[in-house]
Amino acid sequence: MNNNRRIKEAKVAEIKEKLQNSKSIVLADYQGLTVEEDTNLRKTLREAGVEYKVYKNTLVLLAAKELGIEGLEQYLEGPVSIAFGYEDATAPARVLHTFAKDHKKLELKAGVVEGTLYNKEEIEKIATIPSKEVLIAKLLGSFKAPLSNLAYLLNAIKEKKESESAE
Structure with a gap:
């Protein structure tokens, strides 16, 4: 097995573990944020107990399929970041939604809360909880x-x- 494949398998295992351990995830389009804005977003998410990562979409799809999470394909196009909420299921949506109000470049795409897939509008409703x-x-x-x-x-x-x- 070549080294590149081992690295990808390790990344898929990492994503799979994060998906299993999180109460919720929120997918967002972050393209257009400045480095300073992204740093502020990451700091705000960290303070709320949310982990924020960017992975290759194909690796996220592989991990999701292994866990039986269906429907993410349509949301995993272009640059997509993932916010993982481990303690509070509404925290990723709430923090990203609040940040997106002041930073129009950040756009929520979808999310999975307690195993259920929600579209953009539904995730924005969850963000108000x-x-x-x-x-x-x-x-x-x-x-x-x-x-x-x-x-x-x-x-x-x-x-x-x-x-x-x-x-």
């Missing part, structure tokens, strides 16, 4: 508000009874 931490905070806040109101009500009843008994 808040992070897990924000959702948990909202849930806890919705629990806290009624309990706080109940505590204020009980305290008001107690104070009223105390003032009546003092009279």
Whole structure:
């Protein structure tokens, strides 16, 4: 086996592992970004716990087919970057979508979340879902508000009874 083939097989294995371990991936067209913009994007993604890579499209297709992920062919044309989300399934879409608002050269193409393929419009909808931490905070806040109101009500009843008994 020649060295070039071994290198390609190793890359396919690497991509396959990343696809298996990620909760979501987002494909984006990054052509036209400056080096500074790309560096800022990578930094923002890294801070959000997202890995950002560029692979040969044919190698990504081979890895996806080995895992049974179908339908990526139509999105893997031209220069395509892949953002892998390992912790938060919405993070890659959210970060790329936010970055694309200010940098029109970056364009989301598609994504796979929990094994389901989504087109550009669907990925952009997923990008609007808040992070897990924000959702948990909202849930806890919705629990806290009624309990706080109940505590204020009980305290008001107690104070009223105390003032009546003092009279």
